[in-house]
Amino acid sequence: MFPQRRLRRLRKRILQPLFKETVLTKDDLIAPYFFDETISEKKPVESMPGQFRYPVSEAGAVAERVKSKGIRAMLIFGIPKDKDPAGTSAWIKDGVVQKAVAEIKSKVPGMVVITDVCACEYTDHGHCGIIGETCGGPDLLNDESLELMARIAVSHAESGCDMVAPSCMLDGMVLKIREALDDAGFEEVPVMSYSTKFSSALYGPFRDAADSGMSFGDRSTYQMAYENSREAFLESETDLDEGADILMVKPAGFYHDVIASVATLGLPVAAYQVSGEYSMIKAASENGWIDEKRIVLESLVSIKRAGADLIITYYAENAAGWLDEKQ
Template identity: 50%
Template sequence: MDYPSFFRGRRLRKTQNLRDIVRENVVRSEDLIMPYFVVETDDPDFRKPISAMPGQFQLSLDQLEKQVAEGVALGMHSVILFGIPAKKDYKGSGAYAGDGIVQQATRRLKKAFPELIVITDTCLCEFTDHGHCGLVKQGDTTGEVHNDPTLKLLAKTAVSQAEAGADMVAPSDMMDGRVAAMRQALDANGYAHVPIMSYAVKYASAFYGPFREAAESTPQFGDRKTYQMDPANGREAMREAMADIDEGADILIVKPGMPYLDIVRTLHESFDLPVAAYQVSGEYSMIKAAADNGWIDGTAVMMESLTAFKRAGAKLIITYFTEDFLRLQSK
């Protein structure tokens, strides 16, 4: 039977080599940023599994260096650090202390791995006894987070992290005006060369659950909906991104990643700054749990999810799968 001419997409799918040469998006090791949780402790062997995030750990400085060394040997290019201090207070003073745990970890990693890109999460939530990302008046349990007084502390944190050798600072607090405050402070203190990778579009998401255990940063009262974005809003993301660009951001982060691929795409098409997607703890843990139960092929789903970020327009991906990806590529 004669058939009329029609599109034959299968011609380019016949073999793996054919599929490879026409592949539109490829995930590279350079695209990935590995998060680590470093703990202020006197026990150099401290390595505590994070129960809600299989394969992830809270690490002492010694254990962090050991873990990062393994990643670097596999080709890891970038990390982002989250700190868990020995003591917390209402103003998060450990965040901007010169000998804070993130500052210590930064110095340690830059000395051991000079070429490694060390990014520091710049926020107060892991260091405050109330768990919020901004200042709360001492003893106040109403949940009111004070924006402008917080900016001074965030700027101080950014400078202290830059002094420790951070290659990039990443404000995740969602306070209004924090990028401008950090840029001004960094420039004034001789760190005009340090980029700001802003959590420009950070939603008040239910996907952060496992991270609360990992970073020990659960709010002790209220929630973060007064400063993180409503998941129902898309156009608001543009306003947030534009504000951060105007204030001096160099890279824009969308967090979470998979549920907000439309936002990743919108920012990619609207601005010429690099866009990063954060594949957050809940996304990671769901894939891991399903794989551990034999319900999905974990490696295949990992790769499919990472590729989705690239297809949507993300230049960079912050993901707990970084080490898994590197091990896969080394085989």
């Protein structure tokens, strides 16, 4: 009790670094990038100032820049030149992601390359798999889409990726992909599952960046309702049982409670600070309302404090530089 207990004793500036309970490092960060088969020079993403779509030919150069910042891992998304109802270009040998992975691994062999496994960028309807008629009208067909996800994952492994990250939120996706990878001889390729992915309004800028908008409906029949925390935990627990190596919560900033609960399952946890979170911080900072550097680092530390081991963020390169400044 006061005056014997004085918590401010350990807040002296010279002592503060010794007592930080949560420390953010560059090894915690995964940097996401968009590679576009239809362009020959980088193209700004209007709703995400400072972010770009890159041509596949620049994938190696981007990886070299990322490595120079001290970031060890990249998450790759692709924008193909051709789209169809079946998402065929997602799994072809010379697809955009497949070429980008090969380019990165040839230039920066030590870069950890993670590929997003989904079909929304590759289908002409913009949904995450095969569409068919259901009792409620046209919707994503679960089991038919699983075959597509398995094929995409194997094609990514064949191109040389280090890890696959299925994001389609289909029942059984981890089991199907794990079996397909094992059958193809890729037993050592881990699965980082988007195990709890909410149907969030924060994805708007991403759909601009990845050209993955929907021609009808929404994704609320396969992505999580943001009101449901027990179901969110069950989604991640199910993916653990199906063989996931890493569990992911997406988005990150509004879902610290879910990150904390998923962390109790014992697997490494990734959290995705999504496009809308990036754009909100960027817009406020460009208007002079907040200090961008301080807000970004505070937001990332808060995600780690909630229980995340890895953080996917569009601020990865900036954050790496700011962390260097603090040394």
